[in-house]
Amino acid sequence: MSDLVQVAEDGLYCPAGDFHIDPWRGVERAVVTHAHADHARWGSEHYLASASGEAILRERLGDISLETLDWAETRRIGEVIVSLHPAGHVRGSAQVRLERDGEVWVVTGDYKVHPDPVAEAFEVVRCHTLVSECTFGLPVYRWPEPEGVYQAIDDWWRENREAGRTSVLFAYALGKAQHVLAAVDASAGPLLAHGAVQKMNEAHRRAGVELPETRYADTEAAKETRGEALVIAPPSSGGRPGWMKKFGRPSTAFASGWMRVRGRRRRRSADRGFVLSDHADWDGILQVVRESGAERVGLTHGKTEPMVRWLRENGWDAWSLPTRYEGEADVDEGAVDEEVEAPEGTEAPGS
Numbered sequence: 199m200s201d202l203v204q205v206a207e208d209g210l211y212c213p214a215g216d217f218h219i220d221p222w223r224g225v226e227r228a229v230v231t232h233a234h235a236d237h238a239r240w241g242s243e244h245y246l247a248s249a250s251g252e253a254i255l256r257e258r259l260g261d262i263s264l265e266t267l268d269w270a271e272t273r274r275i276g277e278v279i280v281s282l283h284p285a286g287h288v289r290g291s292a293q294v295r296l297e298r299d300g301e302v303w304v305v306t307g308d309y310k311v312h313p314d315p316v317a318e319a320f321e322v323v324r325c326h327t328l329v330s331e332c333t334f335g336l337p338v339y340r341w342p343e344p345e346g347v348y349q350a351i352d353d354w355w356r357e358n359r360e361a362g363r364t365s366v367l368f369a370y371a372l373g374k375a376q377h378v379l380a381a382v383d384a385s386a387g388p389l390l391a392h393g394a395v396q397k398m399n400e401a402h403r404r405a406g407v408e409l410p411e412t413r414y415a416d417t418e419a420a421k422e423t424r425g426e427a428l429v430i431a432p433p434s435s436g437g438r439p440g441w442m443k444k445f446g447r448p449s450t451a452f453a454s455g456w457m458r459v460r461g462r463r464r465r466r467s468a469d470r471g472f473v474l475s476d477h478a479d480w481d482g483i484l485q486v487v488r489e490s491g492a493e494r495v496g497l498t499h500g501k502t503e504p505m506v507r508w509l510r511e512n513g514w515d516a517w518s519l520p521t522r523y524e525g526e527a528d529v530d531e532g533a534v535d536e537e538v539e540a541p542e543g544t545e546a547p548g549s
């Protein structure tokens with residue numbers, strides 16, 4: 199029997215159902231795990247995605263032919279029974295479960311096992327073969343408990359208020375921005391949002407997510423709240439002096455899993471780095487591999503070799519799947535995901 203999922207010209211492909219998962223360009227039928235730009239590409243004829251993520255996906259892709267599934271609802275496509283299960287990465291992000299003649303594959307998409315106030319909790323799905331993302335699949339990536347990180351952000355914001363400085367926190371517009379907004383102490387002061395963040399906040403509110411009130415960060419709002427506000431903006435805005443100048447001399451910070459590596463923090467010209475990721479760390483990936491019961495594990499995104507080696511040494515049948523976007527470092531309006539930002543020669547463990 200052929201593999202249920204293969205890497206084809208346009209990305210992950212299921213021949214038995216004749217559909218792609220997160221294809222790299224427009225195809226006839228696309229199952230989309232979540233709305234980040236490197237997973238949800240425009241131009242496919244038909245899309246299938248989670249009902250929970252619909253408002254956010256439509257905000258990104260506009261007028262598309264979209265069918266949605268509730269969590270665990272099944273749909274037969276060709277010879278395959280397809281269902282979607284929460285991936286914990288961003289609101290509505292899904293793992294794709296595929297079943298044919300009793301054989302089960304799961305494609306995780308991006309995921310995390312740490313809790314998040316906005317995304318539905320990751321659900322373990324039993325399978326024979328797991329195709330897992332591996333964005334942070336190096337032993338150096340082990341996340342601190344998020345509660346401590348939220349506290350550190352609140353403390354930084356308070357110290358800035360005491361010093362009369364506005365706080366500007368760079369976070370991806372879709373996912374990380376809402377994660378932070380839902381986690382900070384919103385009663386401490388005014389919350390401002392860059393336009394790209396505000397748009398995604400509104401899509402989340404349409405999807406029924408409760409977020410604290412955020413004001414659009416125009417010049418007037420920036421002046422009125424100077425020295426008090428926490429501003430959430432996509433990483434690219436930090437390199438735009440024209441946009442930043444309305445905040446006077448703000449204190450800046452970046453919230454990302456990449457902050458785990460000191461050198462990267464230096465390269466970003468932010469005052470602070472908070473280690474907060476929407477991806478699984480080394481331990482998280484291993485936990486999911488074990489709990490899924492999978493005997494075969496395909497790894498995609500990031501530096502997959504160390505994880506492939508570790509799994510093979512420990513009894514799994516593991517392999518790497520090529521990813522199209524590796525090495526294309528670009529941060530544009532927060533529309534991209536963390537993995538797209540991975541630069542050439544990502545720091546090896548211990549460096």
Ligand SMILES: [Zn+2]
Pocket residue numbers: 232234237287308535536
């Ligand atoms: Zn993503």
